[in-house]
Amino acid sequence: MPTSSTTPRTHSPRIQVALIGCNHRTAPVEFRERVAFTPEQALHAADELRRQGILEEAVVLSTCNRSELYGVTSEVASNDITDAMEVFLTSFHRIPRGELNGRLYRCMGPEAVRHLFRVAAGLDSMLLGEAEILGQLKTAYGQALDHGATGPVLNKVFQSALEVGKRVRSETEVGARPMSVAFAGVKLAERVFGNLKGRAALVLGAGTVAEQVVEHLRNRGIGRVRVVNRSYERAQDLAQRVSGEALPWDSLDRVLSTPDILVTSVSGSGPVLSRELLDAAISARGGKPVFVVDLGVPRNVAPEAAGLYNLYLYNIDDLGEIVEQNKKAREAEIPRAEAIVSEHIAKFESWRAALEAGSIVDDLRGRLQQHREMLLREKLAEMPDVSPEERARIAHITEELIERVLDEPAKRLSHGGAMRGRLGAIEALRHLFGLDEEKAGLEREEKPSSKEDERK
Amino acid sequence: MGHELAYLSLALYAASFLCYARILYAPQLWLGRFATLLLAGGIVAQYFALLERSHWTHSVPYDDLYGSMSLFAWLLGVTYLGLELFHRQRSVGAFVTLVLVAWTVLITLIVPQAPSATPPARGLLFALHVTLNTWAYAAFALSFVISVIYLVQDWVLRSRKMSVAFWRFPALDVLDRMARSSVYVGLAALSMGVVMGLIWEHRLSGSYSWADPKVVVTLAILAVYAAYLRLSRSTNWRGARASVLCAANFLIVLFSYTFVNLYLTRFHRFL
Numbered sequence: 001m002p003t004s005s006t007t008p009r010t011h012s013p014r015i016q017v018a019l020i021g022c023n024h025r026t027a028p029v030e031f032r033e034r035v036a037f038t039p040e041q042a043l044h045a046a047d048e049l050r051r052q053g054i055l056e057e058a059v060v061l062s063t064c065n066r067s068e069l070y071g072v073t074s075e076v077a078s079n080d081i082t083d084a085m086e087v088f089l090t091s092f093h094r095i096p097r098g099e100l101n102g103r104l105y106r107c108m109g110p111e112a113v114r115h116l117f118r119v120a121a122g123l124d125s126m127l128l129g130e131a132e133i134l135g136q137l138k139t140a141y142g143q144a145l146d147h148g149a150t151g152p153v154l155n156k157v158f159q160s161a162l163e164v165g166k167r168v169r170s171e172t173e174v175g176a177r178p179m180s181v182a183f184a185g186v187k188l189a190e191r192v193f194g195n196l197k198g199r200a201a202l203v204l205g206a207g208t209v210a211e212q213v214v215e216h217l218r219n220r221g222i223g224r225v226r227v228v229n230r231s232y233e234r235a236q237d238l239a240q241r242v243s244g245e246a247l248p249w250d251s252l253d254r255v256l257s258t259p260d261i262l263v264t265s266v267s268g269s270g271p272v273l274s275r276e277l278l279d280a281a282i283s284a285r286g287g288k289p290v291f292v293v294d295l296g297v298p299r300n301v302a303p304e305a306a307g308l309y310n311l312y313l314y315n316i317d318d319l320g321e322i323v324e325q326n327k328k329a330r331e332a333e334i335p336r337a338e339a340i341v342s343e344h345i346a347k348f349e350s351w352r353a354a355l356e357a358g359s360i361v362d363d364l365r366g367r368l369q370q371h372r373e374m375l376l377r378e379k380l381a382e383m384p385d386v387s388p389e390e391r392a393r394i395a396h397i398t399e400e401l402i403e404r405v406l407d408e409p410a411k412r413l414s415h416g417g418a419m420r421g422r423l424g425a426i427e428a429l430r431h432l433f434g435l436d437e438e439k440a441g442l443e444r445e446e447k448p449s450s451k452e453d454e455r456k
Numbered sequence: 457m458g459h460e461l462a463y464l465s466l467a468l469y470a471a472s473f474l475c476y477a478r479i480l481y482a483p484q485l486w487l488g489r490f491a492t493l494l495l496a497g498g499i500v501a502q503y504f505a506l507l508e509r510s511h512w513t514h515s516v517p518y519d520d521l522y523g524s525m526s527l528f529a530w531l532l533g534v535t536y537l538g539l540e541l542f543h544r545q546r547s548v549g550a551f552v553t554l555v556l557v558a559w560t561v562l563i564t565l566i567v568p569q570a571p572s573a574t575p576p577a578r579g580l581l582f583a584l585h586v587t588l589n590t591w592a593y594a595a596f597a598l599s600f601v602i603s604v605i606y607l608v609q610d611w612v613l614r615s616r617k618m619s620v621a622f623w624r625f626p627a628l629d630v631l632d633r634m635a636r637s638s639v640y641v642g643l644a645a646l647s648m649g650v651v652m653g654l655i656w657e658h659r660l661s662g663s664y665s666w667a668d669p670k671v672v673v674t675l676a677i678l679a680v681y682a683a684y685l686r687l688s689r690s691t692n693w694r695g696a697r698a699s700v701l702c703a704a705n706f707l708i709v710l711f712s713y714t715f716v717n718l719y720l721t722r723f724h725r726f727l
Binding site: 170171172173176177187188190191192193194282283286287288289309310312314318321322325 | 481482483484609613614616618622623625626627628629630689690691692693694695696697
């Protein structure tokens with residue numbers, strides 16, 4: 001979890017991933033609503049962040065539980081960039097900065113990458129391991145990519161994040177087990193029948209959870225759905241919503257032998273379905289199994305029916321207990337999921353170091369060329385007897401000298417796997433040759449002119 | 457070379473078991489395919505080991521215990537692979553390959569590997585009779601494993617003690633269909649095997665050994681598995697009871713394969 005406190009100004013590598021945002025843990029829904037982005041706004045914001053020079057690459061991720069701005073910067077000071085992103089976010093949504101009140105988190109570098117990877121893995125979700133976030137992340141990134149708002153760094157980060165999300169869901173149990181009563185009922189039915197395509201369901205009553213169960217059944221391709229309720233109008237309403245067939249209450253005995261899955265959610269006192277009634281229904285269907293989800297309180301199915309052969313009965317408490325078991329099992333998988341996240345962070349950092357390593361040789365070459373040209377100008381001015389051919393030859397020799405000197409370090413930096421991991425060493429090299437100061441100086445010189453250009 | 461191939465097949469079965477077991481806990485499509493590939497590799501290696509052995513004995517390797525047990529393991533692998541491809545279901549693979557590995561280790565460690573002596577030539581009909589009957593036993597063994605998994609799954613569903621692997625197991629309906637498919641294969645192979653054996657015996661001696669305990673028990677096996685197929689679609693037996701029956705039937709197969717062969721029959725060694 002990123003911190004919302006400000007971090008001290010530090011000397012950082014040039015390529016940095018930056019993040020600011022809020023989620024369900026740091027901000028209430030009233031605030032999240034105000035900082036949410038529509039898909040169009042998300043692309044517009046990414047454009048603006050780049051146009052204003054705050055970020056070089058940008059992706060906006062906005063879901064019902066989070067709004068986050070991801071970007072890439074080559075600024076040295078991390079606070080400057082996250083400050084600028086925060087100012088941008090508040091001005092974009094016209095929110096006074098005073099109202100933020102610690103609701104935004106901000107982080108840079110590996111911490112920002114870790115946050116994104118954890119989001120993709122579902123480790124930062126309200127419902128641990130939920131799968132929807134991965135689709136939302138893919139959509140947000142895909143739109144930004146098509147729009148040209150991303151570059152090599154964010155492409156790498158988001159593609160890695162999607163890989164983390166897939167790996168965590170396929171290699172751990174974090175997202176494997178049902179976490180809602182309705183979904184648990186459907187998953188258990190699948191343990192009995194396998195594929196639900198072509199199976200028949202009967203819904204007794206018209207409760208909300210029963211409707212959720214039917215929605216899950218529909219998503220998994222259930223065949224016929226029938227709804228029976230004491231109020232025929234309510235049965236019709238539900239049947240219409242779930243594309244089913246409404247039947248009058250007095251037809252219950254007649255249709256009870258038809259469904260493979262029976263969902264009951266009838267309000268009232270005492271069981272609606274007795275052991276004898278269900279026994280007769282199973283016999284009428286040739287002993288084929290029946291899966292019963294009893295969501296009623298008090299229970300709609302007589303408890304002694306649980307002992308019937310080929311009847312699998314689950315009441316609301318049974319399903320609740322399974323959900324609780326699953327929750328604990330998912331939580332126990334967090335360390336394995338975190339290990340996958342860490343593995344991919346290390347891979348990304350290695351990739352970033354290789355990118356940094358390539359740029360240091362280019363910077364050093366530019367610096368040496370500058371010195372060479374200055375030295376040649378000075379020294380050749382003192383030697384008027386040197387012919388133009390000899391001058392050209394001296395220039396060529398000194399140029400070749402620079403290339404030969406840089407050839408070996410360039411090779412080692414581009415191929416040395418061990419070197420890639422040593423971001424600190426690369427920074428030390430940059431510092432040793434004074435390349436960081438030179439870069440900072442150049443940026444200082446460039447900035448006023450760019451602002452002047454903007455004013456013009 | 458035959459020994460090396462036998463060890464190679466054991467190694468491939470073991471690797472296949474590890475992959476199948478892994479996908480029960482963390483399903484990955486590529487790993488499942490790899491498990492199937494390893495199993496197929498093990499089957500191919502064991503086929504060549506059996507072929508080599510049959511070159512020594514000039515016959516299908518059934519005359520000694522090692523050859524007979526190897527043939528059984530190979531046919532078990534082949535039948536399972538066919539069932540896996542037909543039902544598109546890999547969750548049973550971990551259990552079947554575990555049986556394969558245990559069986560192969562047993563015959564490699566306990567039974568001497570070199571063929572004892574060249575058996576007398578008995579012709580193609582006899583070879584088919586023995587091979588088909590061994591295939592039937594392998595298919596019944598597979599139906600036994602699947603039925604036991606069915607009963608465990610049924611118990612878990614009723615007791616509500618769901619472990620990690622529970623959510624990866626095949627559904628009861630799939631297990632039921634797989635067990636029935638396996639029994640169909642076993643019944644067809646055993647029926648053909650019995651018919652070929654009878655024809656061979658009649659050609660040889662002009663009579664039938666109906667009173668031989670092996671023949672009696674084999675006919676009983678045909679009857680109980682046919683009863684299973686019939687009862688598993690009836691109102692009172694469909695489901696767990698049919699699986700209990702299927703598992704119990706295999707005990708008769710084991711009785712036939714061991715006790716009857718060793719102590720009761722006048723002929724039929726290791727069949």
